Amino acid sequence: xxxxxxxxxxxxxxxxxxxxxxxxxEASLHQGTGLSLTARQNELETVEKHNDxxxxxxxxxxxxxxxxxxxxxxxxxxxxxxxAALSIATFTGKDECLGxxxxxxxxxxxxxxxxxxAWDKTxxxxxxxxxxxxxxxxxxDPRIVNSEGASISSYRxxxxxxxxxxxxxxxxxxxxxxxxxxIAADENGMQxxxxxxxxxxxxNLQSALEIGRRAGERTVARLGSQKIGxxxxxxxxxxxxxxxxxxxxxxxLKGGAIYKKASFMLDKIDHTILPEFFNLSENPHLKGGNxxxxxxxxxxxxxxxxxxxxxxxxxSYILGSYTARKLGTQSTANAGGVRNIRLSNxxxxxxxxxxxxxxxxxxxxxxxxxxxxxxxxxxxxxxGFWIENGELAYPVEEITIAGNLVNMYKNIVAxxxxxxxxxxxxxxxxxxESMTIAGS
Numbered sequence: 001x002x003x004x005x006x007x008x009x010x011x012x013x014x015x016x017x018x019x020x021x022x023x024x025x026e027a028s029l030h031q032g033t034g035l036s037l038t039a040r041q042n043e044l045e046t047v048e049k050h051n052d053x054x055x056x057x058x059x060x061x062x063x064x065x066x067x068x069x070x071x072x073x074x075x076x077x078x079x080x081x082x083x084a085a086l087s088i089a090t091f092t093g094k095d096e097c098l099g100x101x102x103x104x105x106x107x108x109x110x111x112x113x114x115x116x117x118a119w120d121k122t123x124x125x126x127x128x129x130x131x132x133x134x135x136x137x138x139x140x141d142p143r144i145v146n147s148e149g150a151s152i153s154s155y156r157x158x159x160x161x162x163x164x165x166x167x168x169x170x171x172x173x174x175x176x177x178x179x180x181x182x183i184a185a186d187e188n189g190m191q192x193x194x195x196x197x198x199x200x201x202x203x204n205l206q207s208a209l210e211i212g213r214r215a216g217e218r219t220v221a222r223l224g225s226q227k228i229g230x231x232x233x234x235x236x237x238x239x240x241x242x243x244x245x246x247x248x249x250x251x252x253l254k255g256g257a258i259y260k261k262a263s264f265m266l267d268k269i270d271h272t273i274l275p276e277f278f279n280l281s282e283n284p285h286l287k288g289g290n291x292x293x294x295x296x297x298x299x300x301x302x303x304x305x306x307x308x309x310x311x312x313x314x315x316s317y318i319l320g321s322y323t324a325r326k327l328g329t330q331s332t333a334n335a336g337g338v339r340n341i342r343l344s345n346x347x348x349x350x351x352x353x354x355x356x357x358x359x360x361x362x363x364x365x366x367x368x369x370x371x372x373x374x375x376x377x378x379x380x381x382x383x384g385f386w387i388e389n390g391e392l393a394y395p396v397e398e399i400t401i402a403g404n405l406v407n408m409y410k411n412i413v414a415x416x417x418x419x420x421x422x423x424x425x426x427x428x429x430x431x432x433e434s435m436t437i438a439g440s
Contacts, residue, residue, distance in 0.1 A: 003073045006031060007170060010162035012075060013057050016082040018164065022059040022089075024100045025082075025164045028297070029055045029073070032157020035123070039130045040149035042138075047123060052157075059085045063098045066090075097325035100298065103165040105321075105331060107295035107302070114287045116172040119154040119202040126152055129178070133208035137182045140216025143223060148181035148192065150212070154202070167299045176202045180215040184223055191222035191395075198422055200288055218364075221385075225397040227440040228386060234360035234413075235401060235435045236353055236387070239420035241363050242430040246280070248371055248378075248405055250338055253308070253316075255323025257373060264376035264406055268314045274409045279344035280309040284333075289340040291424045296320065297336030306332065308341075343415060343427035350418040353431050355390035361437055362387055363401065376405035400438040408432055 004012060010027045017025035031053040038046045055078060058067040066088030070081040121129075134150035154176045162168040179196030195214035197206040237245060249265075257263035265273065284302035286292050295301055298321055307315045319327070320335030348356065367381030379402040386393045416428035 004075065004078070006073075006158055006160040007162075007168065009055055009073045009078055010160045010168065013055060013078050013082050014162060014164055016079050017057065017059050017086070020059075020082060020086045022061055022086060022164070024060040025057065026100060026162065026298070027055060027057050028159070028161050029053075030157055030159040031073075032155055034153060034155035035126065036151065036153040037123070037126050037130050038149050038151045039127070039134050040147055042131065042135060044127050044131065045149065047127070055081060057082050057085045059089050060099050061086075061089045063094050063096050064089045064092045065095075065098050066092060097322050099321075100163050100165060101300045101321035101331055101335070103167075105300045105333075106165055106167045107169070107299060109301075110169055110294055113285065113289070113292045113294065115174065115200050115289075115292060116156065117174050117176075117201040117203070118156065119174075119176050121154075126154070129208045133178060133180045133212040134182075136209045136212030137180045137216040137219075138212075140213060141184065141220045143184045143186055143220060144182050144216055145185045145190075146183040148183065148194075150178070150180040152178045161295075161297065161299060163299055165299070169295060169299065171293075174200050176200070176205060178205060178208060178211050180212050182215055182219050184219045186223045188224050191219060191225060193218035193222055196422075198290075200290065222383070222395045222397075225383065225395040226386075227398050228396050228437070229440060230436075230438045232434050232436055234357045235432045235437070236357050236360065236362045237430045237432075238350075238362065238364050238384075239416070239418055239428050241366055242415075242427050243420065243423070243425045244366060245405075245408070245430055246341065246343060246425050246427055248373075249280070249409065250308075250318065250341070252373060252376070252405070253314075253318045255317055255319040255327065255334075258317050259323055259326040262374050264374060265314070269316065271314055272312045273314050273406075274309055274312040275412055276312045277344065277346050278309055278312050278409075278412065278415070279307070281342050282306045282308060282334075282338050282340065283342055284339040286340050291337070291339040293339055296331075296333045298331075300331050300333040300335065302333040302339065308338075339424070341425040341427075343425070345415045345417045345419070345428045348414055348416050350416055350429055351390075353414055353416050353418075353429050354387055354392075356414060357387055357431060358390055359388050361385075361396070361399075361401070361435075362392070371405070378403050378405050378408060396439075398439070402436045402438065403432075408435070
């Protein structure tokens with residue numbers, strides 16, 4: 001039996017669900033192809049080509065739900081998947097908040113957001129790039145003695161979401177990346193570090209030489225890492241690590257944590273939770289954005305921009321239709337997550353922030369996940385550089401930084417303009433007035 005295209009498969013799944021007695025139903029589908037290569041020690045190590053496809057069907061009957069998935073996009077395969085979802089729904093508990101998002105919230109203005117870009121290279125050309133990347137990292141310094149390899153990947157796919165409100169959306173997207181990780185050694189031991197870039201458009205990727213160079217330089221800079229004594233001092237999170245602070249904030253605002261009363265940001269709407277200069281927004285409609293979408297994963301129309309924190313004041317939580325109903329409010333079009341998060345800055349460059357820090361810790365790596373989402377208690381292993389008189393003094397390792405996120409957010413004194421534009425969250429370095437640093 002022939003495989004249906006994604007639109008046909010979605011429509012057929014909804015038809016089968018309706019015939020099976022479902023009050024409501026929705027189907028999400030994707031298909032894609034990709035190529036990934038790795039090189040290590042100047043030799044091509046792996047070449048993998050993959051194809052994937054899946055349908056996920058959810059049905060709702062009398063506020064009970066069942067979901068099932070399959071990689072079989074034939075009529076028989078889809079029929080079996082829907083029947084499995086219908087069967088599951090007979091065993092689940094009733095919840096008045098279950099069901100599709102409201103029909104009048106569906107997106108109506110659908111257009112291209114420039115998310116699909118081919119990387120037209122042969123396997124030979126990809127292999128040359130990944131080998132060039134690793135070679136550039138290895139040649140940065142004779143103390144680079146080993147490699148964890150360089151990797152390149154290219155993926156393009158199509159997706160469809162449809163539901164029984166009559167809503168159907170089709171889209172295409174791509175994702176391309178290049179990374180490298182190497183190991184350096186001296187009389188004090190070994191260190192590793194890496195660099196990478198990822199983008200929907202390969203034309204916007206950093207070059208293989210740039211990625212290799214930065215991987216090598218970052219690794220060598222960590223040689224001679226020292227332990228430090230326990231202290232309290234200002235802490236600067238570099239742009240990559242600063243994203244984790246934004247991520248913890250966003251996690252605390254998710255509807256699931258809020259309605260379960262399991263978040264340190266409970267009952268904080270319209271309260272000042274951050275300094276006045278702190279502005280955090282979601283921008284779902286950016287052309288070519290890493291996570292742009294005109295609707296969320298339930299079909300609810302997304303706004304062009306939404307303020308999450310404005311002048312330090314919390315504006316809203318992050319809600320899909322289910323969590324919104326649990327809280328007696330409206331969806332913020334965040335089923336499936338937030339999209340294109342952007343953090344404002346206070347104008348300083350990285351070197352300016354080092355001078356403002358004066359003496360303290362620059363964090364370039366975080367280890368472990370010691371964050372309590374209920375209380376906000378924060379304790380993570382870290383590595384980076386000790387700063388003296390606004391200059392890098394020496395690399396440090398085997399330390400722990402600790403505090404409470406509620407206080408940490410209020411103690412942010414500056415946000416740099418050195419924005420890391422990779423990924424879904426774009427932000428610069430974040431300087432905190434002080435944290436507890438546990439060392440030797």
